[in-house]
Structure formats: structure tokens, C-alpha cells
Amino acid sequence: MSDTQTLIENRPPSVAALFLERVAATPDAEAYRYPVPSPSGEGPDDWKTLSWGQAAERVHAIAAGLIQLGVRPEERVALASSTRIEWILADLGIMCAGAATTTVYPQTNAEESAFILADSESRVLIAEDAAQLAKAREKRAELPELAHVVVVDAAGVERTAEEGDWLLTLDELESRGAAHLQKHPELIKERVGAITKDQLATLIYTSGTTGRPKGVRLPHDNWSYMAKATAATGLIHGDDVQYLWLPLAHVFGKVLTSGQIEVGHVTAVDGRVDKIIENLPVVQPTYMAAVPRIFEKVYNGVAAKARAGGAAKYKIFQWAAGIAREYAKVTQDNFRRTGTASAPFGLTTKHKAADRLVFAKIREAFGGRLRACVSGSAALAPDIGYFFAGAGIHILEGYGLTESSAASFVNPGEAYRTGTVGKPLPGTEVRIADDGEVLLRGPGIMQGYHGLPEKTAEVLEPDGWFHTGDIGELSPDGYLRITDRKKDLIKTSGGKYVAPAEVEGQFKAVCPYVSNILVHGADRNFCTALIALDEEAILGWAKENGLEGKSYAEVVAAPATVALIELYVTELNQGLQRWQTIKKFRLLPRDLDVEHGEMTPSLKLKRPVVEREFGHLIDEMYAGTREA
Template sequence: MSSIPSLLRDRIAATPDAEAYRTPALDGWTSMTWREVGERVRELALGLAALGAGPGTRVSILCSTRLEWVLADLAVLATGAATTTIYPSNTAAESAFVIGDSGSTIVIAENDEQVAKIRSVRDELPGVTRVVVIEGSPGDDGWVVTLDSLGGDGDYDAMVDAITENDLATLIYTSGTTGRPKGVELTHDNWLYVSRAVRELNLISETDLHFLWLPLSHSFGKLLEVVMIEIGVPTAIDGRLDKIADNLGELRPTVMAAAPRIFEKIHNTVAATQQREGGVKLRIFNWARQTGIRVSRARQREAAIPLTTRLEYALADRLVFSKLRARFGGRIRYFISGAAPLSKDVAEFFDGAGLTILEGYGLTESSAGSFLSLPQSVKFGTVGPPLPGTEVRIAEDGEILIGGRGIMRGYHGLPQETAQALEDGWLRTGDIGEIDSAGRLTITDRKKELIKTSGGKYIAPTYLEGRIKAACPYVSHVFVHGDRRNYVTALVTLDMDVVGPWARAESLPADAGSLREHPRMLEEVDKAIKQVNADLAGYSTVKKFAILAEDFSVESGELTPSLKIKRKAVEERHGKVLDAFYDA
């Protein structure tokens, strides 16, 4: 096979009547078989072709994670066109940039709200001939049509057969943490390689149930889409973040992928609840936690677990861990974490509870998946070995270089940037790392984000940030600062969903603006920072901190859509607070 549509066609032929997707309905969930998926994709593809989609064209999708996103994407690809992804949280100006820069001629929008966003910048998009709305109203001028109205005649199989492995499949724009977003060109072969490599690991099978809520606009979500077609795994799709907990209990999935922020929030919620209850329950929880971590660390060392520890763990499992697993439906075989670094402390807590998190690593430029921890050789703090067929080198300065079929074709319309990123076929990741004797990769930090103090010492900020977040359940985000400064400081934001119940129980202010200055709140954060500092060299310890009145967010411009901190944006917005740390 040479393309994603041909992969889908093969999947339909192999298991036509097996469940492909499950999606929310008024009375629960409704399913589609692979045969039904093929029929719907064929219908949509012929309709999009009638609107002008085809080889050499681009179609933008501006939509949250839902079944229609997947169906629309597969239909676009079947015409020979390439999909350009846009986050639904993007502003009208940001959306216009992606649509215009990619040269998209059709935009598929989720609803009337997203259509209005595109209409507001229509004058800047003369190349857009149609907007197709998934859940909304057609326009009087014919510029906006509904997804359900699409249809047409033509030879679907001939369209699919004409697609080659080197044709452009996806144009994904980077988050832009350090500047203007760049369009990453990924071919059909890029995605086919990564999906087959994941299949070779034998981690997932047709008997699993995969729960997908991650943004399909992100390369991680797109990778999961293709992998599930490759393997034939039924996938329940619902991108509503406020429904994750309910969906886990109702669906009882066996596999779920998430960004680290989700695992941090679950960990902090559990820890804060136990702290609030206090007494015997807190003592039992802390004992169980430590027992689970001991067992996890023994497994990582491949060491024998003493009988007494096994007995203690069995009791801890009955009293604490089994109840935690039940929150996730009781069938999770493992989670997969990607898109940002996962705290080792959080990972060991979950593993001790029987909920192993397999951490992966990749860039949009490497089709999202390049490394993945394996259950039989998991070592937290690493992202595992490279996927089969992926090559890795460590440059003299410690930068990780990746080679193989998953590497992008280049940056759209940016030959100079492409040449800088691709050196003799090797992708310069911008990350610093090292490889252990078992071939597992450890990420030290972003090359461009390493802090160099005025004393010449290098510090990895994300490592410190993850440790502090794991040490204090009430913390949402931490921003470590100190580049060209004489010591390290931190900005802290509060997770009001977690800290609110504690504050009310302690008769403390329930709003972040007042709570952040309260001695009890400052004491809790200070205690966590001192705990982390105790294991660090003096030059890398956090000397001062401040709690901010508002959390970082995508809307405020301080987080990327994949929830990574935009360091320059935070420094600019909170420059006065940071400068005050160093006033003599």
C-alpha cells in the first residue's frame, strides 16, 4: 500500500464488520463498522472532489476532536489533497495565517462559531472557495455548505490508486513557542512508517478499546488515528475535556494516550483529596504510595521483590490502588504519554498503582513518534528505545539527531529553515539527551531553553518544574527562571479545581487572587520547593518564588495548544515580577 486511504481500504477488506469508531449519542454511544466508515469516507471524498479538492491542493480542518474530524481527514486524503490542521482555540488571525500560508482552498469548520471566525478574515483569504460546516447552517451566498450536503460522482478507487507514498498528506503548523509557526510537510510514507513501527511493538491489538480525546490538530493525535487503522483497534472518540473522567468510567477503555498535564492533574487531585481528609486515610495513602513506588523501582531495576514487600503491596492494592484503577474503568493496560516531558515522580506513582504510563518522544517533524517506552523494559525518566527503523545519534554538544522514514519532507515554503533543521538527512531536534546501555533515550532539556546562570552553570528548567509540580498537588504550572541571572527563581500558578476544596475546608480565601498571598498557601508551595531543593546542587536550587493570580492558558498566550509553556511570552508578561526577584 502507498497511502493512508489505501491503508483504510485494506483495513475495510480485512475486518469489514468489526467496530471501527464509537462516538457519543443522546442515549449513550453509537458505533460505526469499518465498512460503514469506508462508505462515509467515499461519499465525502467524492463531494470534496466536486468542490475542487484533489492532488496538489490543501484543505484546512478547524475542528475539535470528534468522529467527523477523522472522517473528513480521511476523505480529504482520498481525493489526493493534503490536510492542514488548525486548533479550534486559534484566533481568527492565527487561523487566517495557517489557511493562507498553506494555500488551502477549502476549509472544513466545526460549527457556526468557527465559520464566523473565518468569515471575519474572508478578505484575507481570496483563495478559499468554500467553507464546509460540520454542525451548522449553510450560507445564503453559497460560500458555506454543510458536510451532510456533500456528494458527487466519480471513481473513488481510481483517486486512491493515484496517490503515491511521497505525496503530501498533512501540513501541521508548529506551536510557535519561539517564533512564527512553520508548516511541517509530512507525506503518506511518513505516517505509514510510524504506524507500522508501532504495530511491530505488539503493544495494541484488535481486542483493545482505545479512548481518543487528544487534539487531532496535533501530530500526536494524528499518529493515533493512523495507528488504529493500521492495527484495526476500535476507538471511542470524544474531545470534550470535561467528559474525560465520565467517559473513562463508562467506556472502560484498555488504552489511552494523554499529555503529561492530565496525569499531573489526576495525581494532584488524588493527593489533595487524601491530604484534606487527613487522619488514618492519609497515613494509609502515604504508606501505600511509598510501597507502590518501592515495587515500581524494583521492577525498573529488574530486581527481585521480597516476600514481605509483595504482601504489603497486595494490601496496599486492596486498600488504595484498586479503587484508583476503578476510576479509569478498571481495564486500563497502560497509558501513553507524549507531547511534553512527564515527571518521573508522577510516573512512578501511577506505575506503583498498577497504571503504567509508557512515555514516548517525537516531534511534529518526525511524525510525532520516534521513541517509546516498552512495558518489559520501562525505566521512568527515559522515553524508551527508538521505534523499529528509527535511527538516533547524539551530537558533540549533546543534541539529539533523528533519522529514518518518519522525518518530514521539510518546512512549507521555507527552504532555509528546512536546510537548518535537516543536516545530511538527520533531523536536529533541538533537544539535549543521552542514551543508556539498553538503548533508552533520556531527554535532558530543550537546547534553546537551558538556563545559563551568570556564574556559568547550566540548568534544565523543565526538570525542576516537573519536580515541583509533583511535590505540591495544589500547583498547576511552574515557570523556572534564571538565564543570565545569579540565581534561580520560579513563578507558580494554582490549580483552583484542586486547591479550592482544600482552601474552603481550611477557611481560606477561595479565589486565587487572595489565596496566593495567604501565609498557609505560601507555606505549602515553599515546603514543596524546599523538598525539591534538598536533592539539588546549590546553584540549581530555587531561591525565590511568587504565586500568580491567574493560571497560564492557551487563551492568554502563555501555553501552546499542546499545553507547553511559551517561555518568552511568560517572561514578557511577568517581567516586572521576575525582575523584582533580583532587586538588591
């Protein structure tokens, strides 16, 4: 048995146990950085730090406070908050109390929040602020199990007399917990010591495209395995600085906190997406995880900036982008064959010139120290991946689902291959079913869906194989390529199959103005597309093309804009099979977003919702054809 297998197989039963080990090993080492906005709201944020020992003080106080409120092992404590330091401390506190965290996205409306709280039978809700508290207050009568609400940021919150002990602040909870610990100093050690590996740690509700979300039951062992397995990949090091902004209510964000505890590196936490560009030079991360939309936005922004600089500057950018892609493909191919990421002399010379002119500035914008980015949640267009790889921003695509604790596959460091999601984590098994579906088995797989045994049986076989619903291909040496969602594959009326995600990804690499695209064509005799444009990029173009001062909706409706996008659709079609080509398209009057329910909080497209919302545009494109 290898050292890696030994480490993984001898893992402790919980991340709570790993956390106590980490605190004992490096109590004075820096664990977290987090921003405190300036009192005036203007000027840069003040970044504070917490050592592992300081973090443990707060975590233990939260855990003891919950125990003092009567929370018992495996009982659920819900967390409705954006990504911030208190989310991590509260989650660790819940686990150290032996309880289980129910995650709730802060964007979730009052009705769905109430469903999640009721279905999970959550006893306590830790709410970020007055807005999250308002949802619980509105639905309090429907939530008899909810004994307490704890508010993190109490600004603007007034407690009514009848609420009494139902409503607490996080400060009050921690004060109660600290007092409780003085009477019972061994309490946390005892609670953590009693946790078994099969005990429920986390309930994450998947944001389904239809019907109610399902609660995915993830026991403590899932996270302990993830911590050991992600560390065993060698992708994270003890001296790393991670920039964590992903939603922690999502499994992808949550898994990053487990790996950090195992290796003990620093994590800078700030979930404000609008602050990413500003924070990167301040945090100077060595690695960060993101979803493809972020890389697409950066790529579009760089291209738009070059275009705004005039024809010569844009020509240099296009030349450099071509060099980046060629260099990445050649070096990755050579590494695969020889173990050395080399390139011919002529290409290397061009690459050095492009680096001076373009790539160095991009790396600087990411903070200048970035060793690698991990991308997940959806497919990254390979051409965008190759661009960043050639520019020295190494994007390692990974793959997993909520049901597999997020990280089932990840690309291995230097040996990464753009366009694949890499190799399985140590201890995870994979096989491809006869119909191409990816099946997974291993310690990261869920126990099942909460209270839904029939739904569980549909995807989880008695021998442990989990049906992912994704179609994929395995290379002879174990790299996985995901081609599409099984249910998203389009079969045209001519009997041809089209993988919409593949076509959509290619368009994102071709068109620097696209934000989102949905390819449609099931049971139709040709494919069409709904296209939403990136507001910043297209308004920048509009300013240079006689449409200055127009609103986004006016710009996308303008004939000149439609003609511009038509050029990119034509370019896309040249690289597609005849039955894949986009015959017609419509530009959407606004971008797709989480608020309208068209995107999940992890920025995945909800196809049925978009097709319903803009069904009139789809019908319009097929009007007058034989099937209309």
C-alpha cells in the first residue's frame, strides 16, 4: 500500500477532528485573512488575520453556544449567508458540536428558504443579516422546529419583546458558549471524539431546474476523505495563500475549506464578486478556485480593452492570443509524450515577445503569484483554457457533483490537459456505462437524498455506483473528458445528436462579447441559439460604433449589434458539423442571472427556465419552418 493510500485509509472520522489536530499542530500560524470595510465605505478595506488558535477560540465558543441552546448530535443548524469568515467559523462550530450544517444560498427567496428549513428540520438558523432574518420572520409560523435565529451582522436588527430568546446575535451566542466552556472545559473534545464517520455533517440542497430542491446527505467521512485526497494530489501546499470567494453554500466552495485544514495554508475569504479584480493584487494568491464564467469575463475584458486601444493594439492582442493557444497546445502535447513542457525555438521566441507585450500584464492582474487556478461547476471552453495556459495562468479543470462532495476529478499539476477534467482523486473509482454515462464510486459519494429513498435509488446502486447524469470519455491513461449532460443532449428531427455545451463553449472562445448562450434544437430540423451579451464589453463596443449613450437593451436591439454577432456565429459555424450549425439566433434584451432563476448560484445555466422565459423568441426562429 502506498503512503497516499495509507494516509487516506487511516483518515480520522471527521474534519472536526482534523481541525483540532491542525490547531494543536500550528496554533500560532496564520489561518485566515478577511476584509473589514472602512467605516466611511470609501477607500480600501482593512484586512485582518486570524491564527489557527484564534479561529479555534471562536469555533469552540460557537459550538458550545449551540450545545447550550440544546442542539444535539446530527441535528441541523442552517447557515444562510454569503461567503465570509463567519461562515467558515460557524460551519466548523456546527461540526465541532456534532451537529450538521444545512446550507442556504443567500439569494434563495423566503418560500424556498422555508421549504429547506422545514425539510431539513433545522433547529437553529444562523442568518447573515437583517435581510436573511426577514425571511425567517416572514415564515416563522410555518417553522415550528426552528427554535432560534442567530444573526451575524446585527446592523439594523431590532428584537421584538415576543421574540425574546428566539433571536440572538452571533456575539451573544459566542459569549454564552465561552461561559459554558468555563464550566465544561472538555466539552468540545468530548463532542468531537464522539463523532462517527457515518454521522451526518452537511445537508446541501441542489438547486434543481424543476420541482423542489433535494437535500444531499453528506456524512463527516466525505469531508475527511476530501481533505486527505485533495492534499494527496499535491496541488495544495502548506505555504499557499488561497483566495476564497466562491459561495460556501455550494459544495465546490465547501470542499476548499477541508483541504486547507489538512495542509494548514492561509485562506483569504471574501465572497463579494464585485471585489475580485480589486482584491487579487492585495491578496496575491498562489491558487484560487473559480467557475468558468469568471475566466470568460476576464478574457472578454482583456479583449475589449485591447479593442478600445485602437486597431494596432487589438491586432497585437489577437496575435498574442493565437501564440498563447499554440504554445499551450504544443507544450502540453510534448509534456504528455516526453515529460518536458518544451516548444520549438521559433515558437518560444514569439511567446517571449507576446509575454512582454500582453501576458505579463494579465498575470499581474491576478496578483503576480498565481501558481494555478482550479475551475469547476461547468465546462470551460478549451480555447479559453489554452489562452490562459499560454499566458501562464494554469487553469486546472476539475469535476464533481454535490452528490460526490464536489471533487471527484482534478487535473494533475504540470501534467494537466486542457479540455479534460483530469484524473480521479485517490480512492475514487470511475467507469463509463454502455450509453456513455459517467459512474462514480468511492468515499466521497453521498449517503442519499434526505427523506427521498426512491430518488436515491434512481441514481445510487446497491453496490455503491453513482449515476452522474453526465456523458464522458476516458483516455487510455485515465483522463476524463465530459461531453455533456445526459439529459441535455439534443436529438434533431433528422436523428443527429448535438452536445449543446460543446457548441456553446466554442462560441464563448470565438466571441469576446458573449455572456451566456443557449443552443436549442431538440426535435427540430436545425439548431438555433439565444445569446446574452456581456454588458461591459458590448457597451464599450457601442461607444466606438455610434451607439454611445444607448441602454444595454437598445444596444442589443440595434441592427449593427446583430450584424456584429452574426459575424461570430458565421465563424463558429465554419468549425462545426453541418447538423451542429446555428441557423438562426436572437439576442436577449438582458443577461441571464440568478435573480430571475435562469442561473444556479454556481452560475450554471438552467435550460428549461431559459427556454420557458424566452420561448417566444425560440418559436419566432422556427416560425414558417415545417415543424412550426
